Amino acid sequence: MHINDFAGMLDTYGTDPARWPPAQRAAALALRDRDPAARAAWVEAARLEALLRARPEETPADRLRAAAVIAASLARIRAAEARRVAGIWPRIWQEWRWLLARPVGVGLAGMVLAGWFAGQGVPLPPSGDALLDLLLTEPLALFEDDAP
Amino acid sequence: MGVTAEWVSSPVPAEPAEAELMRRVAAGEEAAFRLLAERHTPALLRFTDRMLRNRAEAEEVAQEVLFRLWRQAARFDPDRARLGTWLHAIAWRLCLDRLRRRGADLPLDAAAEAADAAPSPLEASSRRADLAALETHLAALPHRQRAALTLFYHQEMEGPEAAAALRLDLRAFWSLLRRGRAALRARMQGG
Numbered sequence: 001m002h003i004n005d006f007a008g009m010l011d012t013y014g015t016d017p018a019r020w021p022p023a024q025r026a027a028a029l030a031l032r033d034r035d036p037a038a039r040a041a042w043v044e045a046a047r048l049e050a051l052l053r054a055r056p057e058e059t060p061a062d063r064l065r066a067a068a069v070i071a072a073s074l075a076r077i078r079a080a081e082a083r084r085v086a087g088i089w090p091r092i093w094q095e096w097r098w099l100l101a102r103p104v105g106v107g108l109a110g111m112v113l114a115g116w117f118a119g120q121g122v123p124l125p126p127s128g129d130a131l132l133d134l135l136l137t138e139p140l141a142l143f144e145d146d147a148p
Numbered sequence: 149m150g151v152t153a154e155w156v157s158s159p160v161p162a163e164p165a166e167a168e169l170m171r172r173v174a175a176g177e178e179a180a181f182r183l184l185a186e187r188h189t190p191a192l193l194r195f196t197d198r199m200l201r202n203r204a205e206a207e208e209v210a211q212e213v214l215f216r217l218w219r220q221a222a223r224f225d226p227d228r229a230r231l232g233t234w235l236h237a238i239a240w241r242l243c244l245d246r247l248r249r250r251g252a253d254l255p256l257d258a259a260a261e262a263a264d265a266a267p268s269p270l271e272a273s274s275r276r277a278d279l280a281a282l283e284t285h286l287a288a289l290p291h292r293q294r295a296a297l298t299l300f301y302h303q304e305m306e307g308p309e310a311a312a313a314l315r316l317d318l319r320a321f322w323s324l325l326r327r328g329r330a331a332l333r334a335r336m337q338g339g
Contacts, residue, residue, distance in 0.1 A: 011330040012322070048333060051282045052301035054275075058190065066189040069207050070182065073214035077181070080219075 001027040006038050015046040167226035174221035185214050188235055191303060195236060198298045199243040201287055209242045229312055236303070236313040240295055247291050285335040293328035300325055 006028055013019045020028055031038045098105070172180035192213055196206035216238055224234055286294050292314065299310035311321035 011333070012326045014329070044337070045329075045333065047278075048282075048329075048336060049301060051278055052297055052332075053304070054279060055194070055302065062190065062193075065207070066186070066193060069189055069193065069210050070185045070214065072207075073185065073211045073218075074178070074182070076211070076215055077178075077218050080215075081176075 001031050003031070003035060003037050003041070006031050006035075007041050010041060010045045015042055015049055166231050170221050170224050170226065170231065173218060174224075181214075181218055184217065184231065188217075188232060189214065191232065192235060192239055195239055195298060195303060196243060198283075198286070198302060199240075199291070199295060200246060201283075205246060209239060209246065212242055213239050230309065233305070233309045233313050236299065236305075237315065240313055240315075243295075244291060281336065282332075285332055288335065289328060289331055292324055293331060296321060296324045297328045297332065 001024065009020060009024065009028055013021070017025055017029060032042050033039070166184070169180045169184050173184065189210060192210045193206060196209045197203065200206045200209065213235055217235065224231065229237075286297065289297070295314055296310065299305045299313055300307070303310075305313065307321060307325075308318055311318045314321060314324075316324065
């Protein structure tokens with residue numbers, strides 16, 4: 001392996017030999033160990049990787065900053081939710097008011113309203129439970145009338 | 149969104165706790181949102197800081213990502229990616245939009261910082277100066293190379309995860325990372 005191939009391998013796979021292609025690993029390690037230029041290239045690349053991985057220690061100011069970002073996003077979420085809820089009825093009105101602007105729509109709305117009012121005046125049929133009560137109590141009442 | 153073969157074939161599933169929390173967020177539970185936000189915001193800020201090099205803009209982007217987390221929680225599929233990958237993918241798109249709007253590859257504030265951050269001879273050997281130099285040279289790289297290096301090293305993502313966050317197939321990601329490493333090395337050696 002030539003030093004240029006080795007440098008190209010460092011750019012492609014990084015400095016961790018575990019990531020190097022198995023077929024080239026032994027030759028690359030041998031070159032790194034015997035050639036000072038290869039060794040220097042490897043050390044320089046490793047130093048760069050360490051810098052890239054470096055993270056400054058988290059400070060209280062960083063934590064405050066993150067908390068402020070979260071608080072701001074929560075405020076925005078709450079405002080958006082409030083707008084969404086408040087906008088439901090106007091949206092329904094916007095979507096259906098065309099119906100009232102046409103004679104057929106007014107007629108339809110009138111029929112719906114008339115049906116609703118008519119329904120208020122009609123006595124409801126007995127429910128299933130009420131019917132059962134009637135059947136159970138009626139024979140008893142007859143029996144009570146026949147009693148001495 | 150273009151879903152690549154690598155994205156599908158090398159999924160890194162979300163932890164069950166996180167998937168459950170996302171279901172609760174989708175149902176409108178604010179406490180679950182807060183928990184996830186507290187877990188991911190520091191990493192998002194690290195990424196947006198490094199991509200945008202402007203604190204106010206970095207915070208705006210992180211805030212927008214959290215807002216989308218809330219609004220799009222129902223669309224999150226835990227079988228396809230970790231939540232962190234999903235959030236970084238959103239952050240990356242938002243950063244890219246802002247960087248493109250700036251018009252130049254090297255943002256103005258980064259150029260100003262580059263001038264300020266030039267290490268003095270006394271500082272040259274210190275780690276702090278090295279880090280300042282690194283930031284300067286990173287800022288001068290193309291956006292995608294900077295994102296690849298940041299996700300892989302700084303955010304410690306595995307290749308498939310970082311590729312998914314950048315909406316790239318794995319081969320393209322490795323190629324991008326290789327170009328990024330080479331460009332950064334050349335810049336660092338050139339001073």
